[in-house]
Amino acid sequence: MRHFDLSPLYRSTVGFDRLFSLLDNVGNEANAGYPPYNIELTGENAYRITMAVAGFSEEDLSIESRESILVVKGEKTDEDGEESRVLHRGIAARAFERRFQLADHVEVRGASLKNGLLHIDLVREIPEAMKPRKIAIRNAGEAEKQIEASAA
Structure with missing residues (x-):
């Protein structure tokens, strides 16, 4: 590029x-391709990030949200303490760090790990003051009549 x-x-x-x-x-x-992930729109203001983290346990993963960045880290710890003899390594177990830029007012609601997939649920909550509001349009003649009536 x-x-x-x-x-x-x-x-x-x-x-x-x-x-x-x-x-x-x-x-x-x-590591732009590892681990693979999907970003889904699950509702009008709800999103879900799904990451394929096969081989990682909850203890090996950390999720941190700061300012407008979501950071997902994975670091595999050796459970046995012994070195095993792997004849072919096709399952990646390398450490990773994936960053997602979050839009304004997007908050992390929760995360779950099931069947090797990490699901992170996000919700956009726009404050009431920033939500669009409808302004009523009055006829200009009505406004002038109201002013004259209150002055008399």
Whole structure:
């Protein structure tokens, strides 16, 4: 992937630092394919991230949400303490860290691990003050009559 130099845009804009840093980081994610994941829309304002983490237990995984970033880490611990002789390794058990950029007002509601799939449920809760509201349109003549009636 090509790298674009965005530094000329930094000189002529104010307040877009976060947007430009996101554009700079596109394609720079290490281990971009591991572990595989899906992002689903489960409701009008509900989402679910499903990650394939076969071989990892709850103790091997950590989920952290800070500011607007969700970080999922996995680090396999050796249960036996002994080194086993694996003749063929096809199941990846390497450590990973996956980051998801969350939109404003998106919160993590919970996580569950079942059959090697980690499910993380997210909900977008928009504050009442930011929700769209309907403004009633009155006839201009009615407003003038109300003002005259109250003045008399």
